[in-house]
Amino acid sequence: MSRVAVLMGGRSLERQVSLKSGARAEDALERLGHEVLPIDAGPDLVERLSTLAPDVAFIALHGRDGEDGTVQELLDVLGIPYTGSRVSACISCADKVLAKHVLRDRGIPTPDWHAFSETAFRELGAAQALPAIEERLAFPLVVKPAGQGSALGIKFARTAADVPMALVSAFSYDRKVLLERYVPGRDLAVSVLEDADGEPRALPIVEAVPNEEDFYDFEARYEIGRTRFVCPAELDDELTGRASELAVAAYRALGCEGFARIDLMLHADGGELDVLEANVVPGLTETSLLPQAAEAAGISFDALIARVLELALNRA
Amino acid sequence: MTRREPPRSTVRDLERYAGLFAERTKVMRSSAMRDLMALTERADVISLAGGMPDTSSFPADTYAAIMRDVADQACAAALQYGPTEGMASVRRCIAEVMAAEAMTIDEQELLITTGGQQVIDLVCKTLIDPGDVIVAEAPTYPGAVPTFSSYEADVVQIPMDAAGMRIDELEETLDRLEREGRRPKFIYTIPTFQNPGGVTMSAPRRERLVRIAHERELLVLEDNPYGLLRYEGEPLPTLYSLDGGEFVIYLGTFSKILSPGIRLGWAAAPRPVLQKMNLGKQAADLCSSSMTQHFVAGYFAAGDWQAYVRALVELYRDRRAAMLEALAEHFPREAQWTRPQGGLFIWATLPDYIDTTDLLARALREKVAFVPGRAAYLDGRGGSSMRLNFSGSNEADIREGVRRIGTAVAEQVALYGTLTGARPAAPVAPATAAEPRTAETLADVLQLPRREAPHQDRAETDR
Numbered sequence: 001m002s003r004v005a006v007l008m009g010g011r012s013l014e015r016q017v018s019l020k021s022g023a024r025a026e027d028a029l030e031r032l033g034h035e036v037l038p039i040d041a042g043p044d045l046v047e048r049l050s051t052l053a054p055d056v057a058f059i060a061l062h063g064r065d066g067e068d069g070t071v072q073e074l075l076d077v078l079g080i081p082y083t084g085s086r087v088s089a090c091i092s093c094a095d096k097v098l099a100k101h102v103l104r105d106r107g108i109p110t111p112d113w114h115a116f117s118e119t120a121f122r123e124l125g126a127a128q129a130l131p132a133i134e135e136r137l138a139f140p141l142v143v144k145p146a147g148q149g150s151a152l153g154i155k156f157a158r159t160a161a162d163v164p165m166a167l168v169s170a171f172s173y174d175r176k177v178l179l180e181r182y183v184p185g186r187d188l189a190v191s192v193l194e195d196a197d198g199e200p201r202a203l204p205i206v207e208a209v210p211n212e213e214d215f216y217d218f219e220a221r222y223e224i225g226r227t228r229f230v231c232p233a234e235l236d237d238e239l240t241g242r243a244s245e246l247a248v249a250a251y252r253a254l255g256c257e258g259f260a261r262i263d264l265m266l267h268a269d270g271g272e273l274d275v276l277e278a279n280v281v282p283g284l285t286e287t288s289l290l291p292q293a294a295e296a297a298g299i300s301f302d303a304l305i306a307r308v309l310e311l312a313l314n315r316a
Numbered sequence: 317m318t319r320r321e322p323p324r325s326t327v328r329d330l331e332r333y334a335g336l337f338a339e340r341t342k343v344m345r346s347s348a349m350r351d352l353m354a355l356t357e358r359a360d361v362i363s364l365a366g367g368m369p370d371t372s373s374f375p376a377d378t379y380a381a382i383m384r385d386v387a388d389q390a391c392a393a394a395l396q397y398g399p400t401e402g403m404a405s406v407r408r409c410i411a412e413v414m415a416a417e418a419m420t421i422d423e424q425e426l427l428i429t430t431g432g433q434q435v436i437d438l439v440c441k442t443l444i445d446p447g448d449v450i451v452a453e454a455p456t457y458p459g460a461v462p463t464f465s466s467y468e469a470d471v472v473q474i475p476m477d478a479a480g481m482r483i484d485e486l487e488e489t490l491d492r493l494e495r496e497g498r499r500p501k502f503i504y505t506i507p508t509f510q511n512p513g514g515v516t517m518s519a520p521r522r523e524r525l526v527r528i529a530h531e532r533e534l535l536v537l538e539d540n541p542y543g544l545l546r547y548e549g550e551p552l553p554t555l556y557s558l559d560g561g562e563f564v565i566y567l568g569t570f571s572k573i574l575s576p577g578i579r580l581g582w583a584a585a586p587r588p589v590l591q592k593m594n595l596g597k598q599a600a601d602l603c604s605s606s607m608t609q610h611f612v613a614g615y616f617a618a619g620d621w622q623a624y625v626r627a628l629v630e631l632y633r634d635r636r637a638a639m640l641e642a643l644a645e646h647f648p649r650e651a652q653w654t655r656p657q658g659g660l661f662i663w664a665t666l667p668d669y670i671d672t673t674d675l676l677a678r679a680l681r682e683k684v685a686f687v688p689g690r691a692a693y694l695d696g697r698g699g700s701s702m703r704l705n706f707s708g709s710n711e712a713d714i715r716e717g718v719r720r721i722g723t724a725v726a727e728q729v730a731l732y733g734t735l736t737g738a739r740p741a742a743p744v745a746p747a748t749a750a751e752p753r754t755a756e757t758l759a760d761v762l763q764l765p766r767r768e769a770p771h772q773d774r775a776e777t778d779r
Contacts, residue, residue, distance in 0.1 A: 013677055016354050118731065127735045152352075153674055164735035165669040168728050172674035 001033050004309065005054035005080070007071060009040035012063030013173075014150050021284035022060035028305040029058065041065060049078055056312050057082040058305075059281055063150065067281045068094035081316035083308050085280040089255035093278040097146045097178050099254060100277075106253040108246065109274050111265070112137055115146060115178040118171050134160055137181045144180060145173035156182070183274055186266040188233055190247035191282065191293040193259045193304070194311055200251050202244035203293035207233035229289065231296045239266070243273055250275045258311045261290055340446075340468050352676055356685030362717035365685040367459075367511065367660060368708040369572050373631060374624070382614040390610050398606040400598050402428025402582070405613040409621075410582050413568065416622065417543050419557045425584050427593055430604045432541055432569035432581035436460050438593040438600070439502065439537050439565060439583075440467040449493060449500040453481050455663070455692030455701070457511045457539065460504065464694070471694045472500070478654075480517025481505055483524045490532060502535040502565070507555060509542040509659025512692050512703035516657055519552050526555055529563040535589070539567045542659035544625050547633040549657040561586060570612060572660070573625050578608035632660070638711040639704065639718060646722025648729045653704075660707040665689075665700060666725055669732050672702045675724060684720040 006029065008022025009015050022038065029036045037052050039045065041061055049057070057080050065071050069090035075082045085093070092098050097115040104110055114133045120126035134141070143166035145153045153173040155166035163179075170177040191203040209228040235243065247262040254260075261282035265274045282290040284301075294304040356365045386394050401407075407423040414421050429435050444450065446468035452460070454473030464471050472493070474486050486503070493500055505525070507517035517525070529536045538555040556566040561584070569581035583593060597603075615621060639662055643653055653664035666672065672688040679685060689701030702721075706714055 011355075011358075013352065013355070013680075121731065121734050127737065130735070152677060164732055165671070167735055168669060168732050169671045169674040171731060172671075172678040172728070 001035065002055040002309070002313065003035045003037060003052070004029050005037045005039050005049060005052060005057045006060055007039050007041050007045075007057055007066065008060040009042075010061045010063075010065050011042070012061070012065060013148070013152055014062040017150070017283060017285060018060055018062045018066065020286070021062065021288070024284050024286075024301070025058055025060050025305055028302045029309070031302055032306055032309075034309075041071065045071075046074060046078070049075070049080060054080060056080065056309065056316070058309060058312075059083050060284060062281050062283065063148070067279070068147065081312050083312040084258040085256045085260065089257065090280050092254050093256070093260070093280045095146050095176075096144060096277050097176060100178075102254055103250060103275055106249075108250050108253055109272070110276065111181040111183050111274050113178045113180040115176060117176045119175075121167075130163060131160070133179055134163065137179060140182045142180045142182050143167055143170050144178050145170045146176040146178055148173040183265045183267055185268040186233075188235075188243055188264040188266055188273075189289045189293070190243055190262045190264060191259070191290040192247055192251045192256070192262060193290075193294065193299070193307065194257070196307070196310070198311065198314070200248050200256075202247050203290075203299075204232035204296035205235065205240060205243055206231040206289045206293050207235075208289075229287075229292060231289075231292050235266075239271065246273050246275065250278060254278050256280055257315070258308055259290065340466055352673070352680070353685075353687075355680050356676075358683075361680065361683045361685050362709060362713045362720070363685045364704045364706070364709060364714070364717050364721075365687045366705050366708045368705070369576060369628070369660070370631060370707055371575055371577065373627060374575065378615075378618070382611055382618060385614050385618075386607070386610045394607045394610040396606055398603045398609060400427075400594055400603050402426065402604060403606070403609045403613065406580070406609045407582075409612055409616040410568065412616065412621075413544075413570075413573070414566075414584070417540075417551065417554055417557075419554055419566075419584075421584055422561075425561060425587060425590060427583045427585070427590055427597065428604050428609065429581045429583060429597065430601055431576070431579045432539065432567050432571060433459060433463070434597070434600070434604075435565075435567040435581055435583045435593075436463050436504075436537070436539070438596045439535075440464065440469065441596040441600075442589065442592045443501040443535065444469045449498050451486065451489065451500045451503040453505055453510060453513065455512050455689060455698055455703075456504065456694075457506060458687060458691040458703070460539075461691070461694060470498075473693060473695065476510070476513055476515055478515055480507060480510065480515055480521055481525070483521050483528070486525070487528065490528070490534075500534060502537050503529070504537045504539065505555070506539045506541075508540055508552065509545065509656050509661075511542070511659065512661050512687065512689075513663045514654035514656035514659060514661050515663075516549075516552065522552060522555055522558055526558045526564065529559065534563065536564045537567060538564050541567075541569045541572050544573055545629055545632060545660070546658035547629060547636055556584060565589060573628070574612070574615065574621070578605070578611060580604060580608055580612060632707050635706040635709070635711055635714055636662075638714045639706040642715045642718035643722075646719045646726075648722070648726050650729060651725065660705055662704045662706065663689075664702050664704060666702070667729065667732070668700045670700050670725065670728050672698075672700055675702075675721075675728065678724045678728075679721055682720040682724060684717045686721060 006022050006026050008018045010018060026036050026038055037054055039048050057075055059066055059071060059082055061071060067090060069087040072082060072087045072090055092102050100110045100113055116126050140156055140158045143155045143157055153170050155169050157163045157166045167177060187208040189206045192200045193203055194200050207230045209230060211228060243264055250262050251260055256278060261279045263276040265276055284291060291301050356363050406428055407426045410426055411421050411423055440463055444467040448469055450464055450469045450471050452471055452473050454475050456473060472489055474489060475482050507522060509516055536555055540554060556564045566584040570578060640655060650667040651664055653662050656662060673690060676688050687703040689698030692698050
């Protein structure tokens, strides 16, 4: 039995989701017989951690702070072991642009993109380069804030006229945004969980099938009835194998640890696969994909939480 | 930051219950916006997002004295169930409040409800079958949207201008609906100091609306929470008084003139409608709180309830002025906003390339919040508008909050200019130009052109 601090909530835009993830992790940890210390990450985070001195921290913080290495850095300083990836992997994955560079450098396919900071537009006239970018990426294209973990601020630009407004929206969330080639196809989420020996294994693949054609928003992801999740995804063995291998390769390339969710796109034409991004603190809510994938692999939610905690303690 | 323990989740998976949920829950979706709004409640955020009256101005000793009297004199009754239609003594208080707005009321035609919100719910419950049409203003009260949705109503929204709901558009819409064989059940309107639009329906339009209701035998739900909170101008007759109690259901509330915490509102309606609503209320909650009804009766008996309303009017008038000044000083020239003669809200509309839901995310980093305009529409419009509340914050916070929003907006205006090569306008209008917007300009504030916005892309990240 350990004293486990569950870090959740925080100040990110995904606070509500994180509270749900954290509450479920708490329940599981209690059932596993641990002493649970729930912490809503706020200005007193370090003080609370110092006072409580837990054996280990279970990080259920999504987005800013929890997924970008900030909290991990603090836990390193305090000498408290924690679940999931370490600082450098968090930094790489939280920044979609950095993650894509790492992937491409390692020969892992990811859709073409160009990324710019707000200052590039303000001070270097980057707007002049937009036509060339648009020509290279072709329409429609996707405009995303580099650092936002959820779907907020992600816009789909069908024509050049849509691009400035989409950029203004994306810059509401981050100082850096990317314009990415839109790949029509199937949305596959491959959750990777390390086995007891620390070897990353791909769990059964989840396909997200939006109910509403051509309209897929942030909230749909959390709502039963608006997106259908198929697990295991209906793919032949060869494709399942390729997708799983690709996800594990991306996991290793980015330096993830413990568990992560790798989002892939299966091209509508040709069956090629792209890695879109990696999430180092995947959701643990009722509708989240990692718990579904684990269950399909015969790993109960409690067993999933137990494994993630055990990996953190072994690392310590 | 005040610490709050995180909510406990149930142990079992929500999916296991999914098959049991009613069809109507599928439209009662929680939204990204609700997740964003949850952040607006943090203690360190200046929230211009709420709709709250300033209850801190209510004298504590008065409150204590009335509660003591309730305990001393009516303990058993205050702790007991009451009649569904409400206590007779409170219905007399309501008659007084309505008289203050020049309405005469038969106390038998009143139903006391659990907040004004329950009136909206009961009217829907009484009138709406799935797919029935409700006609509402565009934008409409964001809090009515989930109620309409939960009864699976088809809501048709009519644009407004500086004189309130466009009655010509209303008539066209009613004609169109008739041609399509669809008969709206009721027209929902907040004619005075509209929430969120901040505009007031003109007297001629009020008369026309009531005439239309009579001619077409349609009910009108007149939601009037703010009528007594007038800061300038002369009061206009309510639809209820013009109608004579035939086709107008009147919604009143103590929330904005006394306290929202007591959860007491009322409906005045034609008797057959009221009887059905009474049955609906029995099914919903049997009766409203006896305890707070005794409080209201005691409060009205003890003194001059209108004096407190006058104090609120003074308070909010200054806050409104502060917000209007701050808007003129800090919002870019491209922005427009309404200048309400009363109520709690100002509706501001930014250039159409600014998405106020995204802007809210940006504003929250600066620790300020507002309600994105989309919350007031059922069809995705309102994307570049916002509702700002001036009753719930002090003047310093109002000025600072508007300044922060204005800075974020100015940045986005400048960025858009850079991106499109358009010359950005001067970042802010000089303070001396703080003139009230004219009626002609106002017309543009509320009538939002439909435009094809970039589509929200599929998210590739689930949590």
